Amino acid sequence: MFDITALELSKAIKNKKYSVTEVTEAYIEKIRGNNNKYNTFITISADRALRQAEAVQKRIDSGENISALAGVPVSLKDNISTLDIETTCASKMLKGYVPVYNATAADRLEQAGMIVLGKMNMDEFAMGGSSETGALGTVKNPWDINRVAGGSSGGSAAGVAAGEIPLSLGSDTGGSIRQPCSFCSVTGIKPTYGAVSRYGLIAYASSLDQIGPIGKNADDCAALLSVISGKDGMDGTCTLEKPFDFKSETQTQKGIRIGIPRNYFNKELDDDVGNAVINAAKELEKTGAELEEFDMPLMDYAVEAYYIIACAEASSNLSRYDGIKYGYRSQKAQTLPEVYRFSRSEGFGLEVKRRIMLGSFVLSSGYYDAFYKKALHARSLIKNAYDSLFGRYDIILSPVAPTTAYKIGENISDPLKMYMGDIYTVSVNLAGLPAISLPCGFDRNKMPVGFQLIGAAFSENTLINAARIYQLNTEWHKNKFNTKQVYKKCGNR
């Protein structure tokens, strides 16, 4: 059951090959058997999952057609609120915090009959690109445990890669789904801003955050995205009227125009990564797509604008953690200002504090116009640039990250280098666009490479169709880190 996709697993359950409880127990055993080798799970909600499994089995037995993913185990990044399950954002600040409500996305998983197995490790408050900044330690890459899994949804991507969970929800603010997927050789979707309700997602940067699926292939991810997407009365910024319904079975890319940003392939980009991405483009060309190179405008502004806006919003979003109502409170504090100062100094990690300081600074009187306002301006220029590009192309194809997974500890003390690792992903969030990240090869160290397909707002269908066709014709996504088996089609590099 670990080798089949989530959709196949749900079918097998429907056909009585496995019971939901059997599947749930097998996955719990697998997670426990790994004994935290990859440090993927923060919380395993086994008892709750088994109760849920029984209830879902009853619904299936009574003949209810729940969903295409009924009975399938799923996990959530630990910044998505889950009723009665501790939700920490991998921060000392929220240790012991148990939400009194479910995020809308979490609710919808349960409505679809999926079994929530637990909460995944991440960078603290989703701030980081390597899942090294969390208070609960670094997530390890199953392909090489000396290397990072990427971040911030590193636990979700590594968990899927390690076969501990067939599907997981991550969140993507500047690449946090796509980059760990690329590092761990799994598939993930960053949906259009407004496609999935953010209600219950503990905010890092509200205007950029989006919850999205991580799984073994595009079809599984599409099925999970259908479950969680669509309007929600609790989120005024969630504008997608109806949940996605991905039915297209087209086998051809005929007439699809793909743009490739020439200037992304510069000296900062690792050669192996560049080659693998170009090969992926050629593969899509074989199935009928038309390729064209162009220069991506404003490339130099994206990372700067992103960090100003994201940190500004974060400084405000994280100010509610004051040591008063829930979460960490310093024992040293005697006065109200000390409760604030000590609790926040001790409760937050270094990277979070760095971003709060940066964000407070760019919003301060006298600096607002010089930084924040300019960043907003850059953001609208980037958005306009994408708008005009999508007049010419259906899809933009690009690398996800300049490198494959690096060694744990290698970059953590060089924040600027880390931030520059987001160069290919952040502009997508600034423009609120959808993108899918999928495996396309390996580098000289046998570490996975991914590429991304970016589309116009709410063009998820186009992206998923292209990804599905790509995965029908390639086997990269089927490679397993522990079998060392390299599928035939990988040879066409």
Added chain:
Amino acid sequence: MWEPVIGLEIHAELSTSTKIFCGCSTEFGAEPNTLVCPVCSGMPGVLPRLNEAVAVYAVRLGLLLNCSINPNSVFDRKNYIYPDLPKSYQISQLYTPVCTDGKLEITSGGKTKIITIREIHIEEDAGKLIHDPLSGNTLMDFNRCGIPLVEIVTNPDFETAGEVAEFLENLKEILMYADICDCKMQEGSIRADINLSIRQKGGELGVRTEMKNLNSFKAIGRAVESETKRQTEIIESGGKITQETRRWDDNKQKSFSMRSKENANDYRYFPEPDMQPLIISDDMINGIKNTLPELGTQKRERYEKDWHIAKNDAEIITSHKNIATVFEELSEKSGSPSESANLITGEIMRLMNTHSIRPENLKVNCDKLSYLIKLEHSGKINGNSYKKTVAAVFKDNVEPDDYIMKHGLLMNSDNDAVSRAVKKVLSDNSVAADDYRNGKEKAFGFLMGAVMKELRGSGNPEIIRKSLTEILSNGDGRI
């Protein structure tokens, strides 16, 4: 000669039934922390969603204050950390408020004057901290978190405390008549801050101070006088005014410095990313325009012109919307505005006074009261019985007919019964009868009262008068 230049910032709680960003009730006085949910208590991950009624109320006020309505206004976050603010930011409007450039006319000291309004913006209220002196603890009540507010900001157009008071009275009347705010200062549903500086008449504007904690209109007047005097004394003794926020202590009739400009918070305002801009269409504006309520001034005019109510009475009736509403219902049901006005300005006001009932809590059964007006008018009961029954309806909501029957209040127009009562009174009060015959007119009134008393108050005064005159002049009264 120094003169003050004054501007006002008024916070008014909107009378919506639910909070600004969630479905929690806005009821006042509930048990602490019972009207809260994840959204208004700022739990991690929650998002605001605007209560549409809030926009409608704000636009209604904007129209009544002759403002331009912004078709596309944006919410901003005002960041500051304090235990009564669970998100550590307040959602407000800084850069593009919903209404701008309004005006309101006032009449003060016999002069009419236009006060211009800079803006009206929408924001959320914070919770309440309660300091328990016994335990030394500070307790938090989040029930008030997320109550919708509008802040009305005037330009510095006021020159006297009288103008400020007149403006606030006019504004309060508009807020109440348009059902925007109940204006209960004692519950904090309307609060005003004063910005004040002084200058030589017609000269350059001086440095201003902001005065907070003004809990009544009277306190506002006193604070204006006090601050004008304080600033004048400083300047005349060669000192300089510091730009600062001051706190008024109405018991000490003095203000105290809270914080200076140097220590002012940097609120790091920025556009609220969790909310879409507030779009107000022409259709919405027209819809609100077409359903604007009649204000106090308009009612007074109509009462005087159409219903011939005395100016004084019209003012009493419109002093509170609730009273005007009762008056209009009574007038309609009784068919007699003038008798309704008499009832309200007379008996009803007296009864409210006796029973310490505030106008906002006035509740009467207009069906029963209008029925009594008709009974009295048609001579079925006399003035005494009318007042008695009105009081019983007011206090205990009795059934008028039952009450009248039970207490024998139906007007006694039975000639025989009256003449029997007259004869008894004259025989019991022969001295008074003689006094009258000897030309003491006053004695007649006494005898009238005695007969009425004999008839347990229900006698028809005309028949008593007739019978008494007749019997006295016939000499039959002497026994």
